[in-house]
Amino acid sequence: MLEIRDLTKTYKTGDKALNNVSLSVPKGQVVGLIGPSGAGKSTLIRCINRLVEPTSGAITLSGRPLTGIGAGELRAMRRKIGMIFQEFALVERLTVMENVLSGRLGYVGFWRSYLRRFPAEDIQRAYRLLDRVGLMDQADKRADALSGGQRQRVGIARALAQEPELMLVDEPTASLDPKTSRQIMRLLIEICGERGLPAIVNIHDVPLAQQFMQRIVGLRAGRIVFDGTPAELTEAVLTKIYGAEDWAAMRKGTEEDKAADADTLREMLRLGA
Amino acid sequence: MSERDYPLTWKRPPQILTHRGWRWGLQIGFAIWLVLALSTLDPNWTRIADGWERGMRFVYGFIQPNFSSRWRDISNGLVESLTMTLTSTVAGIVISVPIGIGAARNVGPAWIYYICRSIIAMSRALQEIIVAIFFVAMFGFGPFAGFLTLTFATIGFLSKLLAEDIEDIDEAQAEAIRATGASWWQVIGYAIQPQVMPRLIGLSLYRLDINFRESAVIGIVGAGGIGATLNTAIDRYEYDSAGAILLIIILLVMIAEYGSSYLRRFLQ
Numbered sequence: 001m002l003e004i005r006d007l008t009k010t011y012k013t014g015d016k017a018l019n020n021v022s023l024s025v026p027k028g029q030v031v032g033l034i035g036p037s038g039a040g041k042s043t044l045i046r047c048i049n050r051l052v053e054p055t056s057g058a059i060t061l062s063g064r065p066l067t068g069i070g071a072g073e074l075r076a077m078r079r080k081i082g083m084i085f086q087e088f089a090l091v092e093r094l095t096v097m098e099n100v101l102s103g104r105l106g107y108v109g110f111w112r113s114y115l116r117r118f119p120a121e122d123i124q125r126a127y128r129l130l131d132r133v134g135l136m137d138q139a140d141k142r143a144d145a146l147s148g149g150q151r152q153r154v155g156i157a158r159a160l161a162q163e164p165e166l167m168l169v170d171e172p173t174a175s176l177d178p179k180t181s182r183q184i185m186r187l188l189i190e191i192c193g194e195r196g197l198p199a200i201v202n203i204h205d206v207p208l209a210q211q212f213m214q215r216i217v218g219l220r221a222g223r224i225v226f227d228g229t230p231a232e233l234t235e236a237v238l239t240k241i242y243g244a245e246d247w248a249a250m251r252k253g254t255e256e257d258k259a260a261d262a263d264t265l266r267e268m269l270r271l272g273a
Numbered sequence: 274m275s276e277r278d279y280p281l282t283w284k285r286p287p288q289i290l291t292h293r294g295w296r297w298g299l300q301i302g303f304a305i306w307l308v309l310a311l312s313t314l315d316p317n318w319t320r321i322a323d324g325w326e327r328g329m330r331f332v333y334g335f336i337q338p339n340f341s342s343r344w345r346d347i348s349n350g351l352v353e354s355l356t357m358t359l360t361s362t363v364a365g366i367v368i369s370v371p372i373g374i375g376a377a378r379n380v381g382p383a384w385i386y387y388i389c390r391s392i393i394a395m396s397r398a399l400q401e402i403i404v405a406i407f408f409v410a411m412f413g414f415g416p417f418a419g420f421l422t423l424t425f426a427t428i429g430f431l432s433k434l435l436a437e438d439i440e441d442i443d444e445a446q447a448e449a450i451r452a453t454g455a456s457w458w459q460v461i462g463y464a465i466q467p468q469v470m471p472r473l474i475g476l477s478l479y480r481l482d483i484n485f486r487e488s489a490v491i492g493i494v495g496a497g498g499i500g501a502t503l504n505t506a507i508d509r510y511e512y513d514s515a516g517a518i519l520l521i522i523i524l525l526v527m528i529a530e531y532g533s534s535y536l537r538r539f540l541q
Contacts, residue, residue, distance in 0.1 A: 049452055051448055075455070075456060076454065078453065079454035081452070085448075085449055089448065089449035090446070090449070092443075092446070093468065093470070102450055102455070103453050105454065105455035105459045105463065107454075110458045113455075113459055114458075114462045158449075
């Protein structure tokens with residue numbers, strides 16, 4: 001259970017990125033955070049694990065505070081929050097295995113991690129996760145040798161290696177093609193479902209959010225302007241979040257995407273791949 | 274506008290000095306300065322004629338190098354120089370890495386940044402020869418003064434370039450590691466080191482061959498090594514031995530050059 005109360009973030013430049021945001025996410029719920037660029041989506045999820053320092057407000061995870069704590073406590077709390085990034089943010093020159101194991105850094109000491117002597121159960125967990133995301137045979141490759149979709153799977157495995165109680169997902173599909181985007185979203189939703197993990201997913205792509213999210217929160221200029229189910233996300237609501245735009249045309253575009261997906265699938269089946 | 278009305282020529286407009294007067298003024302000013310500067314040179318033609326002959330003897334020494342008559346001195350000087358080069362490079366790297374990390378604006382606190390930057394500035398401000406003269410005065414003639422000089426010079430060079438490389442890293446990777454709950458040292462080890470390591474190795478190899486060349490120069494002011502041997506040979510007017518020493522230096526620098534570029538190719 002994540003609780004955010006009256007969160008405000010004002011940047012040094014004077015920009016008010018978040019303005020009294022309150023939000024609570026119960027266990028097992030996947031929330032899509034939508035809104036135009038600059039609405040504060042990225043700032044909001046980065047305030048939760050304090051990669052960005054909030055100006056005021058309180059955040060708690062399972063009753064334990066995330067704000068107003070010392071550096072040591074903060075690191076202990078960050079272990080419990082897995083994060084997935086838009087450009088994957090893997091350490092490119094390290095192997096896939098090292099990237100997954102880096103999810104354990106909060107649990108092992110410096111020398112142990114530096115010499116790559118992780119406990120046996122960490123290594124076993126890493127292999128299990130790689131198998132889960134379908135990259136069992138890529139463990140020894142360097143991260144920069146993988147494709148975009150594969151890299152994001154490594155990103156997911158790294159976050160899960162932390163054994164998190166919450167997932168923060170920042171534009172997971174913005175660097176991926178439509179088909180891979182759907183595969184990654186499906187994997188994320190499945191994994192969150194398996195573990196009863198709550199997640200906050202920043203997402204640009206409204207149809208993708210409607211397809212996969214249980215709950216959608218709309219952010220505009222640092223304030224929550226919508227909070228409801230995907231079905232409640234009508235054109236009037238979208239206009240409130242994004243401003244006027246031809247939503248019907250966008251929906252049509254998604255249908256084309258879906259048709260293309262189905263086409264690819266048929267073609268692959270025909271070729272016996 | 275019909276087809277023939279479009280211009281057929283185009284000239285790049287001036288980017289910096291847009292006023293014609295300034296452009297002409299500067300060009301004329303530069304020409305006047307050049308004439309005046311050249312007129313202050315006062316070459317002594319008789320001295321040049323004398324020196325020409327001595328210079329030619331030096332060149333003949335190159336053409337007919339004598340490796341054998343002073344071979345013992347040369348080989349001792351070489352061993353001293355190579356020892357000095359290697360030890361000072363290693364010591365320099367060991368000291369530079371922490372200073373380089375501290376001097377990167379994006380990893381440490383501000384006060385450490387300023388301390389490390391001032392160490393770098395000090396090391397870079399003092400030229401090797403001056404530092405060598407100082408250390409020779411302090412520790413006497415010989416390779417120990419040379420070792421200290423080259424270590425000191427290596428610190429300024431490596432720390433500065435390492436710090437700049439750390440400032441240029443992809444922050445997203447460091448942010449991702451920080452988000453896992455990693456400590457400051459773990460962020461250095463997992464996010465920074467993998468990103469800067471190839472360049473650090475490349476720079477270290479580059480510094481190794483700079484240090485070898487510098488060891489020949491600082492030997493002339495008494496800091497031991499092949500430079501001291503070279504200086505003795507020139508003082509004795511033994512240009513054939515001096516030629517031999519210079520050829521060996523050129524050869525070793527070439528080997529270092531090709532060797533390090535060959536190694537660097539494997540480090541991406």
